[in-house]
Amino acid sequence: SVPQKLGEALSSQYGLNVFVAGLLLLLAWAVHASGVGKSGLLCFLTALMLLQLLWVLWFVGRSAAHRRLIRLKDTHAGARWLRGSITLFAILTVVLGCLKIGYFVGFSECLSATEGVFPVTHTVHTLVQVYFLWGHAKDIIQSFKTLERFGVIHSVFTNLLLWANSVLNESKHQLNEHKERLITLGFGNITIVLDDHTPPCNCSAPTLCSAVSHGIYLLYPFNIEYQILASTMLYVLWKNIGRQVDGHQHRKIQFRWHGVTVGSALGLTVLAATIGVVVVYLIQIGRSKTKSESALIMFYLYATALLMLMGAAGLVGIRIHRLDEPPLDESKNPARKLDSDLLVGTASGSWLLSWGSILAILCAKARPVYTWYNLPYSVLVIIEKYIQNLFIIESVHREPEKLSEDIRTLRVVTVCSGSDPSLASSSLRSGAVAGDVAPQVIQMPPAVNGNLCSREASGKGEAEPGGGGAPGPACRPRFLQGNAKRSILRNIAAFLFLCNISLWIPPAFGCRPEYDNGLEEIVFGFEPWIIVVNLAMPFSIFYRMHAAASLFEGYCKL
Amino acid sequence: SVPQKLGEALSSQYGLNVFVAGLLLLLAWAVHASGVGKSGLLCFLTALMLLQLLWVLWFVGRSAAHRRLIRLKDTHAGARWLRGSITLFAILTVVLGCLKIGYFVGFSECLSATEGVFPVTHTVHTLVQVYFLWGHAKDIIQSFKTLERFGVIHSVFTNLLLWANSVLNESKHQLNEHKERLITLGFGNITIVLDDHTPPCNCSAPTLCSAVSHGIYLLYPFNIEYQILASTMLYVLWKNIGRQVDGHQHRKIQFRWHGVTVGSALGLTVLAATIGVVVVYLIQIGRSKTKSESALIMFYLYATALLMLMGAAGLVGIRIHRLDEPPLDESKNPARKLDSDLLVGTASGSWLLSWGSILAILCAKARPVYTWYNLPYSVLVIIEKYIQNLFIIESVHREPEKLSEDIRTLRVVTVCSGSDPSLASSSLRSGAVAGDVAPQVIQMPPAVNGNLCSREASGKGEAEPGGGGAPGPACRPRFLQGNAKRSILRNIAAFLFLCNISLWIPPAFGCRPEYDNGLEEIVFGFEPWIIVVNLAMPFSIFYRMHAAASLFEGYCKL
Secondary structure: OOOHHHHHHHHHHHHHHHHHHHHHHHHHHHOOOOOOOHHHHHHHHHHHHHHHHHHHHHHHHHHHHOOOOOOOEOOOOOOHHHHHHHHHHHHHHHHHHHHHHHHHHHOOOOOOOHHHHHHHHHHHHHHHHHHHHHHHOOEOOOOOHHHHHHHHHHHHHHHHHHHHHHHHHHHHHHHHHHHHHHHHHOOOOOOOOOOOOOOOOOOOOHHHHHHHHHHHHHHHHHHHHHHHHHHHHHHHHHHHOOOOOOOOOOOOOOOOOOOOHHHHHHHHHHHHHHHHHHHHHHHHOOOOHHHHHHHHHHHHHHHHHHHHHHHHHHHHHHHHHHHHOOOOOOOOOHHHHHHHHHHHHHHHHHHHHHHHHHHHHHHOOOOOHHHHOHHHHHHHHHHHHHHHHHHHHHHHOOOOOOOOHHHHHHHHHHHHOOOOHHHHHHHHHHHHHHHHHHHHHHHOOHHHHHHHHHHHHHHHOOOOOOOOOOOOOOHHHHHHHHHHHHHHHHHHHHHHHHHHHHHHHHHHOOOOHHHHOOHHHHHHOHHHHHHHHHHHHHHHHHHHHHHHHHHHHHHHHO | OOOHHHHHHHHHHHHHHHHHHHHHHHHHHHOOOOOOOHHHHHHHHHHHHHHHHHHHHHHHHHHHHOOOOOOOEOOOOOOHHHHHHHHHHHHHHHHHHHHHHHHHHHOOOOOOOHHHHHHHHHHHHHHHHHHHHHHHOOEOOOOOHHHHHHHHHHHHHHHHHHHHHHHHHHHHHHHHHHHHHHHHHOOOOOOOOOOOOOOOOOOOOHHHHHHHHHHHHHHHHHHHHHHHHHHHHHHHHHHHOOOOOOOOOOOOOOOOOOOOHHHHHHHHHHHHHHHHHHHHHHHHOOOOHHHHHHHHHHHHHHHHHHHHHHHHHHHHHHHHHHHHOOOOOOOOOHHHHHHHHHHHHHHHHHHHHHHHHHHHHHHOOOOOHHHHOHHHHHHHHHHHHHHHHHHHHHHHOOOOOOOOHHHHHHHHHHHHOOOOHHHHHHHHHHHHHHHHHHHHHHHOOHHHHHHHHHHHHHHHOOOOOOOOOOOOOOHHHHHHHHHHHHHHHHHHHHHHHHHHHHHHHHHHOOOOHHHHOOHHHHHHOHHHHHHHHHHHHHHHHHHHHHHHHHHHHHHHHO
16 A cells, blocks of 8 residues: 555545636636536536545445454544535535425426436535535545545545635625626626526516525525535545544543623624524615615624624633643644634635725725725724734644543542442442533632532642541632633633634625725726625625634634 | 744734735726825835834844854755845846836836835845845844834745745736737737736937836846745745744755766756747737747747656655665755745646636537647646655655765765874864765775775764675665665756756746737736736746755755
């Protein structure tokens, strides 16, 4: 077999070529190249998906046949909540597939057969892939490495191409909506051609078709997230092939929902408010010039306030993290490295847009009042992502504390129960129950805390079951302080998590001031700015979902 | 101080923002955005360079003040030949700067002052930066890390922006030439506007100005290589800040010019032939339709033959490498990791162009005869880079053999000289001389080789100075075989090195069949294809120079 480095190069080059060829087909479709149509692109994507399905079936079959072999697992990869969220997105993708099939049936007169075959294949592909990821996302493959590498990298880039395809569809839709608004507002001077708007024939059931096509564009954002999430999970699987694992296996991360009432209450308020703002924005924008402007001002003011809150929360979080300066966990971990790189990389997409807005405001010749609100908003987008990335990187690089509360409780119980083995094992069982109750320690009065702490301390030294009394002078404040810190950090993480989910909604569902603002289009020109927005926006949208996922992971480690 | 990971995130985010802002200024200039001109861009770049100069002066001053401190060095980074080649490119960049100053003086009536300030600052910046890289490219900085990180990443992105600026200038020039050819050939249907062609006033000394402006475009390719090379070296310096170095310090790599006559003779022939082909191409193209077509056919035939040779050589090299399957050196090494990533990453640029050509040929409606030659050429470009990357990655990941010939000779001498310390030290001195003669071992008759080999073997066990005799059965063939292998590999590396230098020349100096072929422009449309070429071509050009550098490094390790 070939060495790790060579195997990676062999397969990654294959994958990149598939990706590049697919991107060119997408480009050809986007620019209406002569001779290459949508059906060519869909054929290519369908072929890629079928190839991946073949490989997955082979792999699953072989794994089932060798079930008795001990297989290594990367405990960092494919966390349960990650697989849970991918399942959720996959379900919505399957619904999207069904809607697309319905749309094809409605317009079957003038659509080519590929537009029917594609959603069917895609649905099967989604179901099989989610099954595969549930079973194998954590695997560290050590056999038949070359074939596995090719299969996994093929899957990575197939998903990336499906992502790019969805993004392109979504962008075309958004651009069409933008152009329709421009027509309403009376900008006749731009040559407006709607692109792939509706098929050139009548639907057999018009109301159904219109509902379906609305539904499709509501579901696209979830499909987009699904594809990119799947490709990141597959990429981690690929990086793990043939890896040497050190003995260090980290503790399972647990999600505990307690003591974050303030953070989650604030976050949920923000979520509700954002949905309200988006709905108002989408109703108002493009109706008339004044209504559009007031919608823009409302959005900018709301987003500015929210970003300031988020930035402040992030700063407090970093400050608290930096107070005790524990060494960060720098062990090798492909999943975490990818996460950090993606955070900074995808943030660049939105930085590009923000710098574009700033440049446009500074260089524009005429500046209507509402465009000034854009300046603080753009600056804050940059600063907030800068701060938030630092906070997330610090959180996810933290070693989960060795002695968390439930283990402490368990130990106290064990120490109390003495040396009787049967009692100890029963207390272990009660420890499992205690684990659920344990977070209440945070709200316990100081005396109890102190008591627990001193027992813990005595448990560390010699087992003196009756040795409880006045706690040591240094013991209580540090313990309390640690708990208070952790509680604040958790609240911040929960708040930022919900805020990021909130901020994912506006661009994903068509609230894009970068289009509606108009100033950038005047300075850079319509075409160049549209290209920039269409290239950068998908990364900017993905950033929010990815930041939310990383914050969740950081939260679980606190 | 902040932990490694956090410091990297802090500074890289700053750098990315500078980069993104600069890219937008470049875009604004490229699309003639209203309100942002060339002078705004040049002001920004000048400010960045001045900031970098300030930081470099501070850093050099501080290093000089703490000269007595022991400083760690990364022996992999900033090899001598790398610093040598950057110096060469820097000299040409300084010449370019002088020409630009001359150009400014000639057209001073209608050029803004920034166009004079920029080349002056750039020249100073180049000189200081080369001095800095000679002294500090290998440093592993362990103090004042935050400030150093910001300074180094600022330098990285300043150089990248200067690279992007040069690339844009060069692209505009090439596009203008292409448009002029189209005018000559009578394609009046495309709206042809020459972009930033000549300043809107007359030169005070017309012949001088014309010569200078020709000279500028001949020197641009070297400037482009200089900027990207400088930014990769600075990036490695940045990655090394605060790094924990393991004790493992590798042996100094030596360049030996021997036994590669076949490879270098073939390579030099290719170099001469390529220059000839490029000159003929540039004379013929755009003269008339038939002359253009014959020039294209000549280029495609030549390049196809050359790429087949290179691919075959690469395949033989990989086969020989794979014969003995030694474990690869997988130790942590930022310089090497960057090199491999850049190879695969920049190859993607040329893969994009090749897939574009393939797609265009397959989908075009009318295919003139000469376009068919494009198909094997494009396919071979993909395959050759695939193979070559594998060969390079295998070569640079090889551990240099622990016992090379000169050390062997030295040991034989030492073993023969017995235990007398003064004699041993004198033989050590003679060993230094023997090191120069050592490569002749390759040409020694088998008997001498066998003798040496057996002594070597006995030297390994116990010191038996008189124990030489008939060599062991397995010893001689393996030793010989190893030498023959190494000789072939070196010839291949030397040949590929010169071929890559050769293939760097055509696109860098304006021989771009992707423009002149015309087929892609018809299929994708003029604008989209020009954008794709301008985005992908810089990476494709850089690939050749970078592959040559990596092959040189691999050659030294053989």
